[in-house]
Amino acid sequence: MVKVSTTAKDKLSALMAEEGKSIASSYVSVGVESGGCSGLSYKMEFTSDIPENAELYEDNGVTVVVEKKSLLYLIGTTLEYTGGLNGKGFSFNNPNATRTCGCGESFAV
Numbered sequence: 001m002v003k004v005s006t007t008a009k010d011k012l013s014a015l016m017a018e019e020g021k022s023i024a025s026s027y028v029s030v031g032v033e034s035g036g037c038s039g040l041s042y043k044m045e046f047t048s049d050i051p052e053n054a055e056l057y058e059d060n061g062v063t064v065v066v067e068k069k070s071l072l073y074l075i076g077t078t079l080e081y082t083g084g085l086n087g088k089g090f091s092f093n094n095p096n097a098t099r100t101c102g103c104g105e106s107f108a109v
Contacts (some may be wrong), residue, residue, distance in 0.1 A: 002074055004062040006050060008081040008090060012062060018081075020044060027063045030079065030092075031070040042092050045076065 004012070029047045031071065032040050036096045050065055057064045066074055078093040 001057050001076070002059070002066055003062045003076075003078040004060045005078055006026075006060060007083070008079045009060045009062050011081040011083075011090070016046060019046065021048075023062060027041050027065045027078075028064040029054075029067075030074065032073045040103065044079075044090065059106045 008022075016023055016026055017032045023075060025048070027047050028044065030042065030044045033043055041096060042051065047065060053068050054065045055068060055071060057066065064079070073096055074092075076095045079088065079090050079095055082088055082091065
């Protein structure tokens, strides 16, 4: 299961509204792909389609779509958002990662 923090939910809702989408009728698709400094990197996008090979999770009012091939890497992960002076943006708090790069956008297991 992928969890969504309250700050991430608020930012996702605002971004969806900017694109004319609703958090109630759209999904946040998260996954993992090869690449990045540590070997694997996160990907995230808004979608209204559910791939055939995906699992749906609902947390904090957000429906998250995760492709089954990424699920193993993302179980227990929390999607967070930070808007502070030390950098802002979405981040993945992933308990499965054994190593992450300095920017936090890639990891290894």
